[in-house]
Amino acid sequence: MIKDLPQNIVEDIAVAVALEKESVESKVWYVYIINLKQQAIENVLITSKGYGEKDGEQVKTSTLRHMIPLIEAGKSALIEPIDEQTFGLNNEYWISYYIGKDIYDKKFIFLPESIVDGNFIKLPVLNKVGVMIK
Incomplete structure (x- = not known):
């Protein structure tokens, strides 16, 4: 039965952590979804959470859910702000969206310490x- 399901492969969708503002005291970071497709995506559902080990203990953040009705072709949408203290965790964004009547979904994970200056583009x-996963 599973073999009968369509293989809706996610392409040209990215999740990015972007540096918004920087001052001597702090940095402000936001997470975005970027639609690099030539067509709009609709009913975008995003769940986000952080998990991993910090100071020798297992840590989990709250799971957040976001809904974006439409992201036009070649546009982006803000998902959420992100705290630098979570950069040492796995930061997971599970994206589901529709194109017409077809549903697509993919999990994007920023690994611990992947959001660093050396990875900026x-x-x-x-x-x-910032840092982007495609």
């Missing part, structure tokens, strides 16, 4: 610096 669409 200029993010497409956002024109900010």
